[in-house]
Amino acid sequence: MLQKLSSFPGVPGPVVIIVMDGYGLPKTDVGSAIAAARKPTLDKLFATCPNIRLKAHGTAVGMPSDDDMGNSEVGHNAIGAGQVYAQGAALVAGAIADGSIWQGQAWQEIVAGAKAGRGVLHFIGLFSDGNVHSHIDHLKAMVVQAKAEGVKTVRIHALLDGRDVPETSALEYVEPFEAFLAEISDPSFDARIASGGGRQVITMDRYEANWALVEAGWKTHVLGQGEQFASTAEAVKALRQRHPGTIDQDLPPFVIGANGQPVGTIEDGDAVVFYNFRGDRAIEITRAFEEADFDKFDRIRMPKVIYAGMLQYDGDLQLPKRFLVAPPAIKDTMGEWFAKSGVTQFACSETQKFGHVTYFWNGNRSGKFEGETYQEVPSDVVPFEQRPWMKSAEIADAMIAALKSGQYKTLRCNFANGDMVGHTGNFRAATLSVEAVDLALERILPVIDAMGGVALITADHGNADEMFELDKKTKQPQLNADGSFKAKTAHTLNPVPLILYDNVSGGKLGLKQTESAGLSNIAATVANLLGYEKHAKWDESLLQIR
Numbered sequence: 001m002l003q004k005l006s007s008f009p010g011v012p013g014p015v016v017i018i019v020m021d022g023y024g025l026p027k028t029d030v031g032s033a034i035a036a037a038r039k040p041t042l043d044k045l046f047a048t049c050p051n052i053r054l055k056a057h058g059t060a061v062g063m064p065s066d067d068d069m070g071n072s073e074v075g076h077n078a079i080g081a082g083q084v085y086a087q088g089a090a091l092v093a094g095a096i097a098d099g100s101i102w103q104g105q106a107w108q109e110i111v112a113g114a115k116a117g118r119g120v121l122h123f124i125g126l127f128s129d130g131n132v133h134s135h136i137d138h139l140k141a142m143v144v145q146a147k148a149e150g151v152k153t154v155r156i157h158a159l160l161d162g163r164d165v166p167e168t169s170a171l172e173y174v175e176p177f178e179a180f181l182a183e184i185s186d187p188s189f190d191a192r193i194a195s196g197g198g199r200q201v202i203t204m205d206r207y208e209a210n211w212a213l214v215e216a217g218w219k220t221h222v223l224g225q226g227e228q229f230a231s232t233a234e235a236v237k238a239l240r241q242r243h244p245g246t247i248d249q250d251l252p253p254f255v256i257g258a259n260g261q262p263v264g265t266i267e268d269g270d271a272v273v274f275y276n277f278r279g280d281r282a283i284e285i286t287r288a289f290e291e292a293d294f295d296k297f298d299r300i301r302m303p304k305v306i307y308a309g310m311l312q313y314d315g316d317l318q319l320p321k322r323f324l325v326a327p328p329a330i331k332d333t334m335g336e337w338f339a340k341s342g343v344t345q346f347a348c349s350e351t352q353k354f355g356h357v358t359y360f361w362n363g364n365r366s367g368k369f370e371g372e373t374y375q376e377v378p379s380d381v382v383p384f385e386q387r388p389w390m391k392s393a394e395i396a397d398a399m400i401a402a403l404k405s406g407q408y409k410t411l412r413c414n415f416a417n418g419d420m421v422g423h424t425g426n427f428r429a430a431t432l433s434v435e436a437v438d439l440a441l442e443r444i445l446p447v448i449d450a451m452g453g454v455a456l457i458t459a460d461h462g463n464a465d466e467m468f469e470l471d472k473k474t475k476q477p478q479l480n481a482d483g484s485f486k487a488k489t490a491h492t493l494n495p496v497p498l499i500l501y502d503n504v505s506g507g508k509l510g511l512k513q514t515e516s517a518g519l520s521n522i523a524a525t526v527a528n529l530l531g532y533e534k535h536a537k538w539d540e541s542l543l544q545i546r
């Protein structure tokens with residue numbers, strides 16, 4: 001049980017946490033879809049409510065350095081756990097730097113497995129240095145080590161990014177990597193890219209939003225079905241020419257081969273490493289490799305392989321069974337301690353972010369704590385620039401109903417809009433997406449008042465706040481060859497807001513802006529609003545009680 005606060009009994013009604021995914025506070029309004037949006041509710045909140053800035057990137061959320069942007073996993077982990085753990089990106093980099101990854105049983109089984117079969121080791125993963133799901137340097141280190149340990153053949157299945165890195169940057173990764181593979185190959189070692197495609201088109205679906213993506217990835221990587229090219233650089237160039245305006249994340253799948261023969265199908269006896277460290281978009285393809293009674297699509301052929309993930313992606317489901325680096329052991333989350341203290345909890349989002357407010361929130365666990373209720377609003381399966389409002393209205397409906405039920409002491413939701421539409425690089429759509437969230441807030445807040453509650457309105461990292469690549473010196477948008485602004489699809493390094501919406505305390509409650517204030521301070525703040533002391537492990541509360 002959390003201890004009761006002696007100085008404050010807690011607010012009479014529920015405490016609501018609203019995460020506006022991808023809503024950062026930019027240094028300049030140039031290129032900010034948030035600044036361009038008409039958002040009277042948020043404008044009023046910033047003008048009239050206590051509000052501060054929180055760090056949401058870099059070491060404040062467990063990333064290796066302050067040059068690393070934040071992301072949903074590390075952001076929701078930090079919010080939910082009230083603590084900062086070294087995250088996958090940092091853990092894998094550390095395990096490679098000190099060599100412990102090669103000593104681990106999983107790596108040794110992978111190498112032994114490959115050698116015992118046809119000698120083929122496959123790597124599948126996101127092919128960039130975005131450091132959100134993966135890092136190409138980790139892949140490079142594994143290829144070098146595989147050669148040193150006597151693996152004969154390496155085949156890479158490269159998911160093109162353009163979402164955590166500039167939108168048409170694929171060749172900046174592909175060309176040097178294909179050169180590196182050519183250089184490291186010799187008569188005893190043959191390393192090549194074997195297949196690939198845009199990450200939003202194959203393999204990296206999440207939260208079961210669209211299994212067809214995973215099926216398309218399986219056909220490409222495992223079965224080697226699809227259009228063939230002589231090299232990945234050639235594939236990217238040809239596909240771009242054929243699909244003008246298509247950015248890397250949406251490029252169609254391709255197979256490397258000649259005369260109808262793919263160079264790297266996945267066969268019995270091969271070893272496979274899925275080298276993304278982040279779990280949400282790794283779980284479905286992992287299930288396809290591991291589950292004997294898999295029924296999400298027809299695999300046609302199920303090769304018997306030795307499979308490992310970079311990390312274990314779900315601790316409750318133990319998925320995958322074999323993993324190269326142990327994930328952060330996230331303990332003592334607010335979900336767990338509120339449950340132990342009898343605080344009922346409601347969590348809601350649409351499919352695209354549903355796991356963010358459940359699985360990431362609870363430290364990458366898929367199981368519920370007692371007293372938790374989850375509601376998923378099914379996401380549309382469309383390019384989100386075509387529906388920038390996404391399911392904001394339906395999430396507002398669900399939150400309003402849950403609030404009115406009076407059953408929950410704390411409620412949380414995530415509005416995907418600023419992030420998912422921000423990732424498309426479409427400025428006008430991103431502007432609309434922020435306006436949709438504003439409308440949803442306008443509907444939810446009066447119900448919170450009516451229930452005697454308060455809200456903390458925040459974000460997990462920036463995205464819609466910078467929709468153009470800005471010149472580092474002039475801070476003006478970079479231009480494409482045709483004079484248009486170069487769209488930015490990735491997250492930003494900007495801080496995020498924390499707004500306290502409170503019409504019940506009569507001005508008694510405020511927020512402290514501290515030097516280190518970050519997402520990991522939210523859990524303790526929520527506990528105080530509920531009338532509890534924070535858990536000893538949690539970072540300080542930012543609540544001021546006057």
Ligand SMILES: O=C(O)[C@H](O)COP(=O)(O)O
Nearest residue numbers: 071072073132163164419
């Ligand atoms: O997976 C994605 O969509 C992006 O790589 C990161 O976005 P998220 O961290 O907001 O989910």
Ligand SMILES: [Mn+2]
Nearest residue numbers: 021072419460
């Ligand atoms: Mn996010």
Ligand SMILES: [Mn+2]
Nearest residue numbers: 419420423463
């Ligand atoms: Mn995002």
